[in-house]
Amino acid sequence: MTLSKVAIFSGLSESELQFLAQRAVQRSYAPGETVFSEGQPCGGLYVVESGQVRIFKSSAGGREQVLNIEGPGSSIAELPVFDGGGYPASAAAVVPATLLFVSKEDFHSLCLAHPQVTLKVLKVVGARLRHLVGIIEELSFTTVRHRLAAFLLREAQGAHAQNSTPARFNLPANNQELASQIGTVRELVSRNLSRLQSEGAIRMDGREVTVLDLKGLQAAANSED
Amino acid sequence: MTLSKVAIFSGLSESELQFLAQRAVQRSYAPGETVFSEGQPCGGLYVVESGQVRIFKSSAGGREQVLNIEGPGSSIAELPVFDGGGYPASAAAVVPATLLFVSKEDFHSLCLAHPQVTLKVLKVVGARLRHLVGIIEELSFTTVRHRLAAFLLREAQGAHAQNSTPARFNLPANNQELASQIGTVRELVSRNLSRLQSEGAIRMDGREVTVLDLKGLQAAANSED
């Protein structure tokens, strides 16, 4: 049962999960396909079963800013389900994904019956809030170079958790996407990646990055040039 | 009773408010005085009784970014009370303020006894989340000029709600503070204010601003130069 692996539903009994599973609607999305758009009224929440979904804001000028990338087990849009407002941002699949949709009503009754679920939601929302504060901090205080280095370090961290040294991982499909994740434009990503490579901090083979000089990257992510 | 006016405690009975009131600790803060600092372990939440408190992040380079300004009736730091983490940002009084402190433990038992309180908290946190997304949007997509114009429009809105046309209100105590609210530095605030004035959009008498050309301000806040 997929639902049992979802953070906000952990701790529910088998029969309660059944209750949910029966009412949840599964849907598949192609890469790039929209799940919902900013401002739309919210009919319920989604749970990622497989694939990845990006949550983002779009500007009038065509730029995008990614707020979060959600993978399997994450819930999406728990928030507007509670406060009654529309979706605060848009969501779209990054890679082929399947999501479960749970209607507002079903979720509400679940929360009423199980106060612990509400607490779980609060934790998840709390984590989101901390994450957003982190984005604000980066956008407000740092440069593109800094944010890019920090991004690479996070990815390296993730890769390191699985494999071994040296850290090695793949960049997002294209620079445009990476740019929207760190809040800038394609060209600056390209230039800063080149620069980091020419400085010997990383090596790139296509979309694969190998971290050569961890200290150097950390220095770039911290402050000075 | 002050507590009855607090969003997250609305709907509690007289005796429950009593319960809280007996345990809450009142404290006064002078302007600029720190309530708590980012990263500190969280002992409980605060409720603003009078005055104003700013919630902000500080950078290594000495810059600050304001996340929120909270007035009477607002609660502060409900979040870390739930997820167990430290405070995600710092808080300090803007003007003389009195706050009520409610310990984590007391608040927890209240939530257990009254699930509706948890729902209220979720609403408040939700509103915060939307607010933060708005900040990210502004920082990521717009210029200082744009953010300043948007700030002035919000203030004008607030002033308009009370008095009459033309909108008239006071800026934060100094440009440094205003700068940290819109994510920039003192000098740029000064320059952009001058520019808006020379364009005839606003008039300044000391710290008092009068909006002369609402359309013009809106234009500046929307996109073009």
Add this chain to the structure above:
DNA sequence: CTCAAGGCGTGACAAAAGTCATCGGCAAGG
């Protein structure tokens, strides 16, 4: 009154971010 401190406004730069245009490579479809 005098002095010092803090804040504002500004000019002069320096650095970073963003825009536009162009070239070249790679891959999919015909």
Add this chain to the structure above:
DNA sequence: CCTTGCCGATGACTTTTGTCACGCCTTGAG
């Protein structure tokens, strides 16, 4: 095989942002 389209890299600028230094007020303490 050729063509078309997408994407990355990069040069040349422009605009924005941020830094530093300075001069001028106002205010409050002595």
